[in-house]
Every structure is written in C-alpha cells, then in structure tokens.
Amino acid sequence: MGWMGPVVDDQEHEGWVVPLFADGAHGAGTSSARGVLVARRLDDGPGNGDLVRLTYRDGCTAEGLWQNGTVLRGDGIVHAHTSGQVRLEVIEQAEQWRPDAAVVGWVAGCTCGWRGTPWTRVPPELVDPAARRLAVTGPWADLEAPTRTR
Numbered sequence: 001m002g003w004m005g006p007v008v009d010d011q012e013h014e015g016w017v018v019p020l021f022a023d024g025a026h027g028a029g030t031s032s033a034r035g036v037l038v039a040r041r042l043d044d045g046p047g048n049g050d051l052v053r054l055t056y057r058d059g060c061t062a063e064g065l066w067q068n069g070t071v072l073r074g075d076g077i078v079h080a081h082t083s084g085q086v087r088l089e090v091i092e093q094a095e096q097w098r099p100d101a102a103v104v105g106w107v108a109g110c111t112c113g114w115r116g117t118p119w120t121r122v123p124p125e126l127v128d129p130a131a132r133r134l135a136v137t138g139p140w141a142d143l144e145a146p147t148r149t150r
Contacts, residue, residue, distance in 0.1 A: 049094030
C-alpha cells in the first residue's frame with residue numbers, strides 16, 4: 001500500500017512505508033505470510049542465491065547461482081575471484097524475506113529515492129511520539145490503536 005504524489009519535473013512520485021532492519025537493509029514495500037521482502041539494488045552486487053553470469057577475457061561466459069563468492073553451476077564450481085573473469089552480471093535476484101519481527105523501524109519513502117525521518121520500533125514502555133519511537137508488539141502496526149502507542 002502506498003500513495004501517489006504530484007508529477008514534478010516530468011517524474012511521477014509514488015510513496016510507501018519502508019520497513020527498516022538492524023543491518024541497514026530496507027524492505028521493498030511487500031509483505032506476506034513469509035514476512036517482509038528485502039529491497040536490493042542491482043549495483044549492490046550479487047547476493048546468495050542470485051543467478052549470475054561471468055564473462056571472461058576471451059568472451060566465454062559461465063552462468064550459475066552465487067553462493068558466498070562462488071558460482072555454482074550444474075557441471076561444477078567456478079571460483080568467481082580466481083577464475084579471471086572481467087565482468088560479473090546479476091541476471092536475476094533471489095528473493096530475500098525476513099520475519100516481520102526483524103523490522104526495527106519505518107520511514108516514508110518515494111520511488112525517486114527520497115526518505116523521510118525514521119520511526120524506531122520500541123517496547124510499549126519506551127513509546128515517545130516526540131522522539132519518533134513507536135510501539136508495535138505484534139508483527140504489524142495497529143493504526144486503530146490509541147495515539148500514545150500508534
């Protein structure tokens with residue numbers, strides 16, 4: 001769920017609540033019974049489970065699944081950092097899901113890259129709206145809750 005904003009300088013703006021994780025990762029804005037989908041940028045490099053293509057100096061290529069710095073192929077293992085490749089390309093990212101309980105805060109975000117001021121997830125006894133501390137005891141925020149805990 002999100003919201004549409006105005007078109008500014010020929011760019012549409014679409015916003016959503018971005019879940020935040022302790023390691024700095026952001027949620028993609030999608031959640032399900034599996035938890036929260038983690039957003040990744042292609043320029044972050046490969047992640048475990050991504051389908052990648054290595055291109056070598058002679059133009060040959062090798063494709064496989066990235067796992068801890070190694071490409072796993074059906075015919076064996078290619079060690080990515082010692083095989084002389086000149087290009088590493090992510091063909092398809094693997095989905096990474098985290099449990100709702102792993103969310104440590106939220107921030108408003110926009111497709112243009114803008115992020116607002118984050119809210120921190122805290123236990124009910126530490127709620128302080130002025131300090132942007134929000135209590136969420138279950139897996140989701142209760143937007144019908146009294147103001148002091150919302």
